[in-house]
Amino acid sequence: MFQPPKYESFTLNAHPFLIFAPSMTTPSKKVRVRFAPSPTGGLHLGGVRTVLFNYLFARRHGGDFVLRIEDTDRTRYVEGAEQYIIDCLTWCGLNPDEGPHVGGPFAPYRQSERKENYRAYAEQLVNSGHAYYAFDTAEELDQLRRASPNFQYSQATRYGLRNSLTLTGEEVQSLLQAGTPYVIRIRMPEDETVSFEDMIRGFVSFETGLSDDKVLLKADGMPTYHLAVVVDDYLMKITHAFRGEEWLPSAPVHLLLWEYLGWKADMPQWAHLPLILKPDGNGKLSKRDGDRLGFPVYAMNWTDPKTGDLTRGFRELGFLPEAFVNMLALLGWNDGTGQEIFTLEELVQKFSIARISKSGAKFDFEKAKWFNHEWMKRLDVGRLTSDVLKVLDENGVQGVDDAYVTKVIGLVRERLTFVSDFWGQASFFFGRPASYDVNAVKPKWTAQKKAFFELFSHSLASLESWHAVNIELVFKSLAETEAIKAGELMLPFRIMLVGGKFGPHVFEIAELLGRHETTERIRIALAEF
RNA sequence: GGCCCGUUCGUCUAGGGGUUAGGACAUCAGAUUUUCAUUCUGGCAACAGGGGUUCGAUUCCCCUACGGGCUACCA
Numbered sequence: 001m002f003q004p005p006k007y008e009s010f011t012l013n014a015h016p017f018l019i020f021a022p023s024m025t026t027p028s029k030k031v032r033v034r035f036a037p038s039p040t041g042g043l044h045l046g047g048v049r050t051v052l053f054n055y056l057f058a059r060r061h062g063g064d065f066v067l068r069i070e071d072t073d074r075t076r077y078v079e080g081a082e083q084y085i086i087d088c089l090t091w092c093g094l095n096p097d098e099g100p101h102v103g104g105p106f107a108p109y110r111q112s113e114r115k116e117n118y119r120a121y122a123e124q125l126v127n128s129g130h131a132y133y134a135f136d137t138a139e140e141l142d143q144l145r146r147a148s149p150n151f152q153y154s155q156a157t158r159y160g161l162r163n164s165l166t167l168t169g170e171e172v173q174s175l176l177q178a179g180t181p182y183v184i185r186i187r188m189p190e191d192e193t194v195s196f197e198d199m200i201r202g203f204v205s206f207e208t209g210l211s212d213d214k215v216l217l218k219a220d221g222m223p224t225y226h227l228a229v230v231v232d233d234y235l236m237k238i239t240h241a242f243r244g245e246e247w248l249p250s251a252p253v254h255l256l257l258w259e260y261l262g263w264k265a266d267m268p269q270w271a272h273l274p275l276i277l278k279p280d281g282n283g284k285l286s287k288r289d290g291d292r293l294g295f296p297v298y299a300m301n302w303t304d305p306k307t308g309d310l311t312r313g314f315r316e317l318g319f320l321p322e323a324f325v326n327m328l329a330l331l332g333w334n335d336g337t338g339q340e341i342f343t344l345e346e347l348v349q350k351f352s353i354a355r356i357s358k359s360g361a362k363f364d365f366e367k368a369k370w371f372n373h374e375w376m377k378r379l380d381v382g383r384l385t386s387d388v389l390k391v392l393d394e395n396g397v398q399g400v401d402d403a404y405v406t407k408v409i410g411l412v413r414e415r416l417t418f419v420s421d422f423w424g425q426a427s428f429f430f431g432r433p434a435s436y437d438v439n440a441v442k443p444k445w446t447a448q449k450k451a452f453f454e455l456f457s458h459s460l461a462s463l464e465s466w467h468a469v470n471i472e473l474v475f476k477s478l479a480e481t482e483a484i485k486a487g488e489l490m491l492p493f494r495i496m497l498v499g500g501k502f503g504p505h506v507f508e509i510a511e512l513l514g515r516h517e518t519t520e521r522i523r524i525a526l527a528e529f
Numbered sequence: 530g531g532c533c534c535g536u537u538c539g540u541c542u543a544g545g546g547g548u549u550a551g552g553a554c555a556u557c558a559g560a561u562u563u564u565c566a567u568u569c570u571g572g573c574a575a576c577a578g579g580g581g582u583u584c585g586a587u588u589c590c591c592c593u594a595c596g597g598g599c600u601a602c603c604a
Contacts, residue, residue, distance in 0.1 A: 218602040249599040415566040487563040501564045
């Protein structure tokens, strides 16, 4: 017998796309978004991208960006992870308007501190028949799963298990009074269709009968993500919810909860972001892939407090936050013009959900490096100074003149991919070469060349204006007088000042080094050749 | 297994019923830079397959394949 399927739509706005139509770029309610990480370890690059999109959307629409710590799993809680997350956001310049560190009108922002909120809502769902008490222990369920691998706590099995659907009211009451551990589970409808309009994916629909009865409130009294995310998004008046695509399958549970709690009209618009994939093979990018392939996955260095293991981050590798954020934005989004370099401000101006792609993107470290190099070349030299000073300090160089450092940066920046490359490219500006690439000089070295450099050094001593062009002039005219090709002398001169075959134009180097230092280096090197 | 999502150069992507299918990274070749890097020029390189719809599909629809995600008292 034909039964028309029950259909229930959760499309909240009669015209869901209207909100984002050009004529109506400002949603009617004040935009409020949240990043809701679990403090269990380092912050993954995908997490930062989620933050970014939240941030951009909030700023674009003049809304609020809140940080909410989802620490409902006590067993996975890691000391220091919350502060680390906040530090990462600070480094990236993506600062929340509200959060545990800055407070706000909806405090507290840690779910562990909101524990008492959740039980009442779970009970409310039990009372309305949309949820039930379940007394099965974790061990019992483990056993069931071992016995049949596809076991689900669902309509197919719930009537054979120990819960308030199968027990009498008196039995349930006495179990509860006796303090028997229990969880509260959602009672998924047997045959309904839940659908909604995802801002990125468009129409998505699910059959409720296929999902299991997710736990809402755990035996320790803490909510699971499913309950907590709905309750807090409601309480914190979240209007748009961004999260990774891995959450799509549990969306129907959340939709149902919004409905059952009576908040359907306030449900946020959902946006399920495409995943960031491993560069080789397939699958979600994980910290392990970074270790294996030799690039960072976390935003900053992370030390596991239990094992002491250090996982390197983008920041410490020498990434500029500007480049890191820029690179992340382009992983799954573009503005349609081909422009690839954006400042945060530009991103805020140009960001639109409509231009986020649906498919996952493989992370390409080479491209990430390219972004950093581009920023290395474009950034204001002064902006780079403090970072470079840090690199110098790490290499035992202190108390150098800022203006000198700034000039050096200007000279070498275009050949640096990372700030951390600075030392390798510019150490000779802060100390004499420790050794010389003599093989580059010796085979063609002659007494005549030696004489040239002695004369050259002498000329430099009386050079009136110490500028690269003048130094070069003296160098070349003397070479001519001595009948030696200038080209034959350039490399030896470079080796004298730098120690190796690298660096900016040699006369620029001499200018920066100064008269005394230049002649000294010539004198010292002459003894080596 | 079931459910959901996805599929344009090696990678990130633009595009969209009629285009020489565009750009970027990587790569290759050349030029410049009397070092190296930068920079510049050029080359290689893609619409997963099959059915429809259509005068015409890479573009719209369906199926298949492939890939991924989820399937915990984790988020």
